[in-house]
Amino acid sequence: MKLTLKIWRQENAETKGKMVDYIIDGIDGDMSFLEMLDVLNEDLVNKGEQPVEFDHDCREGICGSCSLQINGEPHGPDKLITTCQLHMRTFKDGDTIVIEPFRAKAFPVIKDLIVDRTAFDRIQQAYGYISVNTSGNTIDANSIPIEKENADDSFNAATCIGCGACVAACKNASAMLFTSAKVSQFALLPQGEVEADRRVLAMVEQMDKEGFGNCSNTGACEIECPKGISLENIARMNREYLKASVK
Amino acid sequence: MSILDSKIPKGPLEDKWSNYKNNINLVNPANKRNIDVIMIGTGLAGGSAAATLAELGYNVKTFCYQDSPRRAHSIAAQGGINAAKNYQGDGDSNFRLFYDTIKGGDYRSREANVYRLAEVSGNIIDQCVAQGVPFAREYGGMLDNRSFGGVLVSRTFYAKGQTGQQLLLGAYSAMNRQINRGKITAYNRHEMMDVVLVDGKARGIIARDMVTGAIERHSAHAVVLASGGYGNVFFLSTNAMGSNVMAAWRAHRRGAYFANPCYTQIHPTCIPVSGDHQSKLTLMSESLRNDGRIWVPKKIEDAEAIRAGKKKPTDLSEEERDYYLERRYPAFGNLVPRDVASRAAKERCDAGFGVNKTGEAVYLDFASAIERYGKEKAFTSGHKNPSKEEVYNLGKEVVESKYGNLFQMYEKIVDQNPYKTPMMIYPAVHYTMGGLWVDYNLQTTIPGCYSTGEANFSDHGANRLGASALMQGLADGYFVLPYTIGDYLSNDIRTGKIPTDSVEFDTAEKEVTDRINKLMNASGQHSVDFYHKKLGKIMWNKCGMSRNAKELNEAIHEIAELREDFWKNVKIPGTANTKNAELEKAGRVADFLELGELFAKDALHREESCGGHFREEYQTPDGEALRDDENFKYVAAWEYTGKPSDAVLHKEELIFENIELKTRSYK
Numbered sequence: 028m029k030l031t032l033k034i035w036r037q038e039n040a041e042t043k044g045k046m047v048d049y050i051i052d053g054i055d056g057d058m059s060f061l062e063m064l065d066v067l068n069e070d071l072v073n074k075g076e077q078p079v080e081f082d083h084d085c086r087e088g089i090c091g092s093c094s095l096q097i098n099g100e101p102h103g104p105d106k107l108i109t110t111c112q113l114h115m116r117t118f119k120d121g122d123t124i125v126i127e128p129f130r131a132k133a134f135p136v137i138k139d140l141i142v143d144r145t146a147f148d149r150i151q152q153a154y155g156y157i158s159v160n161t162s163g164n165t166i167d168a169n170s171i172p173i174e175k176e177n178a179d180d181s182f183n184a185a186t187c188i189g190c191g192a193c194v195a196a197c198k199n200a201s202a203m204l205f206t207s208a209k210v211s212q213f214a215l216l217p218q219g220e221v222e223a224d225r226r227v228l229a230m231v232e233q234m235d236k237e238g239f240g241n242c243s244n245t246g247a248c249e250i251e252c253p254k255g256i257s258l259e260n261i262a263r264m265n266r267e268y269l270k271a272s273v274k
Numbered sequence: 275m276s277i278l279d280s281k282i283p284k285g286p287l288e289d290k291w292s293n294y295k296n297n298i299n300l301v302n303p304a305n306k307r308n309i310d311v312i313m314i315g316t317g318l319a320g321g322s323a324a325a326t327l328a329e330l331g332y333n334v335k336t337f338c339y340q341d342s343p344r345r346a347h348s349i350a351a352q353g354g355i356n357a358a359k360n361y362q363g364d365g366d367s368n369f370r371l372f373y374d375t376i377k378g379g380d381y382r383s384r385e386a387n388v389y390r391l392a393e394v395s396g397n398i399i400d401q402c403v404a405q406g407v408p409f410a411r412e413y414g415g416m417l418d419n420r421s422f423g424g425v426l427v428s429r430t431f432y433a434k435g436q437t438g439q440q441l442l443l444g445a446y447s448a449m450n451r452q453i454n455r456g457k458i459t460a461y462n463r464h465e466m467m468d469v470v471l472v473d474g475k476a477r478g479i480i481a482r483d484m485v486t487g488a489i490e491r492h493s494a495h496a497v498v499l500a501s502g503g504y505g506n507v508f509f510l511s512t513n514a515m516g517s518n519v520m521a522a523w524r525a526h527r528r529g530a531y532f533a534n535p536c537y538t539q540i541h542p543t544c545i546p547v548s549g550d551h552q553s554k555l556t557l558m559s560e561s562l563r564n565d566g567r568i569w570v571p572k573k574i575e576d577a578e579a580i581r582a583g584k585k586k587p588t589d590l591s592e593e594e595r596d597y598y599l600e601r602r603y604p605a606f607g608n609l610v611p612r613d614v615a616s617r618a619a620k621e622r623c624d625a626g627f628g629v630n631k632t633g634e635a636v637y638l639d640f641a642s643a644i645e646r647y648g649k650e651k652a653f654t655s656g657h658k659n660p661s662k663e664e665v666y667n668l669g670k671e672v673v674e675s676k677y678g679n680l681f682q683m684y685e686k687i688v689d690q691n692p693y694k695t696p697m698m699i700y701p702a703v704h705y706t707m708g709g710l711w712v713d714y715n716l717q718t719t720i721p722g723c724y725s726t727g728e729a730n731f732s733d734h735g736a737n738r739l740g741a742s743a744l745m746q747g748l749a750d751g752y753f754v755l756p757y758t759i760g761d762y763l764s765n766d767i768r769t770g771k772i773p774t775d776s777v778e779f780d781t782a783e784k785e786v787t788d789r790i791n792k793l794m795n796a797s798g799q800h801s802v803d804f805y806h807k808k809l810g811k812i813m814w815n816k817c818g819m820s821r822n823a824k825e826l827n828e829a830i831h832e833i834a835e836l837r838e839d840f841w842k843n844v845k846i847p848g849t850a851n852t853k854n855a856e857l858e859k860a861g862r863v864a865d866f867l868e869l870g871e872l873f874a875k876d877a878l879h880r881e882e883s884c885g886g887h888f889r890e891e892y893q894t895p896d897g898e899a900l901r902d903d904e905n906f907k908y909v910a911a912w913e914y915t916g917k918p919s920d921a922v923l924h925k926e927e928l929i930f931e932n933i934e935l936k937t938r939s940y941k
Contacts, residue, residue, distance in 0.1 A: 039852065057548045059687075065553055065803075072801040072856060077848050080855055082341065084514040086554045088683065089439055090345040105686075112686050137485055138853040145462070148342050152454050156447035157406045161326045161752050163397035165404040169361060172415025182408035182433055185440060189344060212406065219406050 028054045028120040035127045037136050056116035063115055081140040086111040091188030096127040101192035101251045109253045129195035133238045144191050146237035153233035154226040155209045157218055171217050181215035184208045186254045193248035199240030204248040206234045207264035208256045214267055224271035278926040281713040282386040287932050291390045299764035306331030309763050310494040314466045314521045316343030319727025320500030322751030325448035328457035337464045339516050344446040347514040351438025352559035354430035355744040357395040362419055366427040368392040378424045378611050379735020380885035381935050387732045394753040395745055407444040409433050422740035423560055424611035430741045435559050435680045466521045467786040469528050470778055476723035477772045480786045487851035491779050493772035496722045503706035503728040507866045509810025511703035512557040518862035519869050522710050522729050530718035531911035533711035533731035536877035539738055539886050540819050541704030542615035545687050546635040555702040560740040563608045565643035570627040570636050572596040577627045587696050606940040613737045613886045616701035620819050630698050639696035644669035707734040711911040715758035726750035736885025790850050793860045798845035802859040805840045809870055817874050822890040826878040837867035871918035882906045903935050
């Protein structure tokens with residue numbers, strides 16, 4: 028296939044960026060989207076030009092490094108996958124593909140398509156944990172039975188990879204889906220219940236501090252989430268928050 | 275040649291660790307506040323150790339090349355984590371886990387280390403559950419287990435196909451607690467460029483801020499390398515794109531011995547290579563072998579017809595299929611260890627029975643599992659005479675609940691529905707058992723420089739069993755290193771902060787900058803990937819699943835030539851004082867080009883077959899690995915003396931007091 032790529036180029040956080048057009052040929056449907064960008068970069072390097080910088084690492088949809096707004100959608104047109112799992116068979120010969128970084132005030136651009144998502148880390152540092160020492164002197168793992176449904180729901184929330192697609196998809200650049208997934212994972216387990224109130228208050232406070240927008244229930248985050256994190260988590264976080272605030 | 279001192283405590287095997295803990299020096303809490311530790315890598319081994327050390331009171335600095343510690347490649351581990359809990363009551367015990375691990379490693383690991391690993395394994399599960407790791411559970415609320423290759427019990431704890439992710443998020447949450455307390459400072463998007471030695475002790479590192487390009491000095495009383503394995507020396511592997519050997523290799527060049535570099539795990543169940551554009555390979559969890567049956571056509575004509583697209587796998591009847599693992603290894607069947615399964619797949623494909631376009635793939639078939647589960651479910655839900663379709667649908671549900679995300683991953687990559695047609699799989703480089711030589715304390719041959727997790731060599735011998743990497747990473751990090759490092763640091767309570775304005779830091783920083791400048795100023799003929807791919811081809815073809823003296827000798831020369839060419843002609847656009855992905859890759863490939871040669875040298879010197887190291891010259895008449903315990907029952911630890919070809923061999927003789935050495939048989 029032959030494709031036209033319109034890619035956001037930006038030298039660093041201080042400079043202004045712009046869209047640059049590239050024509051690329053010989054792309055095979057079995058290539059992943061990032062392998063297509065590898066081909067482009069190899070060309071650019073051979074021409075002595077600066078390759079396009081983008082975040083990526085595991086290339087199997089689990090580390091959450093890759094991002095990219097592809098034709099206006101986080102992680103591209105396919106559902107329930109990350110950009111690294113998107114394959115070129117989704118596109119056809121002659122297509123134009125627009126590639127931009129995830130856009131949000133709380134995610135400043137570092138270079139080209141790389142954004143700074145450390146705001147997510149700070150939300151987790153605020154209280155995204157259970158205060159248990161790592162000495163191993165805890166109780167036996169089977170001493171508290173956990174209802175399978177709760178364990179499964181907790182797991183489903185915990186599969187969030189922290190990629191930021193929810194923020195990029197949201198017109199308010201809200202981080203509610205991310206934060207609520209982290210709150211839910213713990214809130215659904217007896218081990219996490221003990222500190223549930225403090226946790227939700229601290230994490231929401233940090234989320235607000237980072238400059239993410241509010242949730243207006245459009246549901247775009249859930250649709251674009253590569254891991255299918257459910258909006259129910261937001262409802263749960265709101266409940267937890269309310270409960271904690273009135274105490 | 276010197277004899278290496280592994281510092282194994284005296285006494286009976288099962289008492290060694292307790293006795294050791296009772297007799298080491300401790301650092302009092304007030305003094306811990308004056309001691310700094312640097313942690314390179316934030317995967318399971320690094321993240322868990324960083325959290326624990328910080329919790330004990332040490333000041334910890336963590337470094338990772340990713341934008342967040344939570345993205346380390348431990349996150350991609352799928353299947354599970356072993357622990358000798360014996361919750362299933364199927365006869366498991368610390369000793370059995372120890373025995374399985376030693377045998378699985380083909381008797382090339384250290385008894386005392388492996389026993390300690392088994393001993394603390396149960397604690398890991400307790401710890402993780404307390405941290406909120408949502409393991410899979412049964413309806414009764416208890417933890418569920420599954421079985422993995424090379425063992426006859428169910429001791430693997432799991433969280434669907436995302437066990438590594440859940441465990442890493444657990445370790446990361448423990449880190450976050452300490453970051454919040456100010457006890458851990460996390461340096462993300464940072465790469466360790468060198469380790470700094472002062473008076474022969476590891477006292478700090480030189481790091482590069484990958485966003486600004488700034489070269490930084492960081493000092494500490496000890497440096498821990500938890501930087502993972504070196505599978506990317508093959509270019510194509512299941513490792514993350516950024517996984518590299520730089521931290522371990524820099525330490526090796528400064529005096530840390532590198533042990534058993536040739537022990538590489540080629541994992542049997544990966545998605546086959548589809549073309550030259552391929553940038554990495556994707557693993558399909560070993561847990562799939564619990565329910566999937568591996569086969570190729572019995573008749574070569576059928577294999578040819580399938581390759582040509584004239585026949586489909588579902589066209590072949592049961593009689594026309596060769597379930598070669600079940601045929602060759604009736605006792606373990608599809609659950610033989612990874613090295614055995616990989617070689618058997620290669621043997622069939624080399625003989626012409628491979629199934630995809632390239633001829634390098636075998637089938638992993640779930641049809642019988644779907645049928646079996648479907649019938650079971652129909653029975654328990656009271657369907658007396660379920661139709662074929664009902665059975666299929668019910669069975670599919672069960673398989674989906676167990677492996678759903680893996681099936682989805684497969685479908686996205688290959689564009690085929692694995693519920694309807696068998697998966698195609700082929701072995702791929704996955705894990706490296708070799709690594710920095712460490713003693714019982716996990717200390718390398720550089721005092722104050724420790725190594726944990728995949729980066730060290732210690733626990734898996736010549737082949738790692740499935741679900742043991744997560745166990746080792748967390749055992750080292752949560753429960754072993756925090757004790758052993760304390761014994762060393764107890765000598766540093768009066769040392770005070772290590773200054774970074776010393777000659778040693780000056781020299782190390784200058785060497786790092788010179789190296790970067792040399793890379794930036796090469797003539798600019800070929801990209802970094804050009805060299806990396808070439809290196810990968812040499813490694814895969816001549817140091818891969820089977821090796822021989824002739825090709826290993828060729829590899830040594832070819833890699834040395836390639837390395838010379840790389841330093842002269844590599845092309846890196848842009849500048850060094852900014853984000854520069856090509857420069858980052860170049861630094862890593864430069865080290866792979868040295869490691870690759872040592873790898874081949876090690877494989878050449880080991881004139882036996884054991885675990886993942888298969889020398890064609892040393893095999894039994896029926897093609898099984900032929901070990902030579904008389905001459906090679908040792909750890910090969912290599913000392914750097916200027917270039918890989920001149921590396922000096924040191925041996926650590928392995929002593930087996932509790933296990934009788936046998937020919938490994940899974941038949």
